[in-house]
Amino acid sequence: MRRVQHHLEGREEQSAPGRQFPNVHQGFSGFPHPAMMSEDSRRLPYQGEMSSLGNSPHHTSASGSAFMPPQSPMQAPQPIRSSILPSPSSLTFQNAPALPSMSPPSAAGQTSAQSAHLQDLQHQISVKTLAFQTLQREYDSLLQKLERQRTKCATLEKKFEVSDIEINSLTDEKEKLHMQITTLETQVEELQQSRDEARRQLVANGAQYMRIMEMANRLQAQGAEDKKRWEAERTELEQRIRTLEEAMVTGTEQTPSEAENRASASPVPSSLKPSQISATPSSSQLETINVLRAEVGRLRSRAQTLEAALKTMRRESISLQEAARQLVESGGKIESVAQGAVGTGG
Numbered sequence: 001m002r003r004v005q006h007h008l009e010g011r012e013e014q015s016a017p018g019r020q021f022p023n024v025h026q027g028f029s030g031f032p033h034p035a036m037m038s039e040d041s042r043r044l045p046y047q048g049e050m051s052s053l054g055n056s057p058h059h060t061s062a063s064g065s066a067f068m069p070p071q072s073p074m075q076a077p078q079p080i081r082s083s084i085l086p087s088p089s090s091l092t093f094q095n096a097p098a099l100p101s102m103s104p105p106s107a108a109g110q111t112s113a114q115s116a117h118l119q120d121l122q123h124q125i126s127v128k129t130l131a132f133q134t135l136q137r138e139y140d141s142l143l144q145k146l147e148r149q150r151t152k153c154a155t156l157e158k159k160f161e162v163s164d165i166e167i168n169s170l171t172d173e174k175e176k177l178h179m180q181i182t183t184l185e186t187q188v189e190e191l192q193q194s195r196d197e198a199r200r201q202l203v204a205n206g207a208q209y210m211r212i213m214e215m216a217n218r219l220q221a222q223g224a225e226d227k228k229r230w231e232a233e234r235t236e237l238e239q240r241i242r243t244l245e246e247a248m249v250t251g252t253e254q255t256p257s258e259a260e261n262r263a264s265a266s267p268v269p270s271s272l273k274p275s276q277i278s279a280t281p282s283s284s285q286l287e288t289i290n291v292l293r294a295e296v297g298r299l300r301s302r303a304q305t306l307e308a309a310l311k312t313m314r315r316e317s318i319s320l321q322e323a324a325r326q327l328v329e330s331g332g333k334i335e336s337v338a339q340g341a342v343g344t345g346g
Contacts (some may be wrong), residue, residue: 016024195338202331209324215319216324230306237299244292248285 191338198334198338202335205327205331209327212320212324216320219313219317223310223317224305227310230303234303237296241292241296244288248289
């Protein structure tokens with residue numbers, strides 16, 4: 001009875017540490033060392049040999065060499081169970097003295113159970129290894145993705161910095177353009193005001209030019225009328241001079257009316273000599289001659305004055321026309337400059 005209990009406890013101690021496999025690289029370190037087995041287990045030499053044979057990682061019936069690569073779950077050998085062992089709890093011992101002693105067949109069944117358990121553990125190790133490899137590959141892929149994302153983030157940060165610099169430069173340029181637009185709008189307003197002023201000045205110059213032309217036409221018409229009147233007066237005065245000269249030649253017996261009639265009937269010959277004209281003039285005739293000569297001189301000076309005034313008026317008319325032409329040209333230039341300035345500002 002005591003040996004069976006020790007045997008069951010030894011199996012539980014062997015099976016419990018065998019389930020602790022932290023990773024693939026530790027191998028079968030979870031199995032108990034033969035030196036750590038209990039005294040009851042040492043008393044069974046064949047049981048120790050079988051357990052050490054079953055726990056050895058280098059000599060198993062299903063695993064082969066421990067240096068072989070781990071097999072996949074599909075390729076792992078299925079455990080071959082020759083017999084089904086009952087669980088320790090189902091064992092009931094009614095009578096301790098009636099139990100037979102341990103025999104070699106029970107040791108063989110125990111060895112097969114340990115082999116099955118080892119195969120199960122190897123299968124679990126293979127599954128865990130595959131899961132670990134899968135997780136390792138996923139971890140590596142995630143690390144690569146993380147590195148790519150970091151590279152993308154660094155690239156985006158650089159792009160953001162460049163974009164910030166460009167935005168700042170564009171903002172400065174926008175402010176400069178706003179200032180230029182404000183200056184140009186002010187210049188356009190000034191040019192519009194100057195254009196309006198030039199138009200008003202042009203209208204005033206046009207009205208002044210019309211007045212100047214009207215005055216020039218009046219002066220020209222008045223000059224023509226004065227010229228005709230002066231020509232008539234000159235002709236009349238010359239006629240009177242000829243009449244008086246004829247009266248002086250013919251003598252005192254003739255009256256002025258007769259002398260005028262004779263002068264109108266027959267003109268005085270121009271080839272008459274002064275010696276033939278003067279016969280015996282009296283003092284009254286000399287006075288008359290002097291008066292007539294003074295009148296002739298006065299009339300001649302008046303005619304010369306009128307001619308000088310007429311020439312002056314003609315010169316003034318020409319100067320007025322020239323000034324009007326210059327005003328028209330300056331008005332046209334101002335209008336063209338104003339239109340060009342408004343077109344450039346627009």
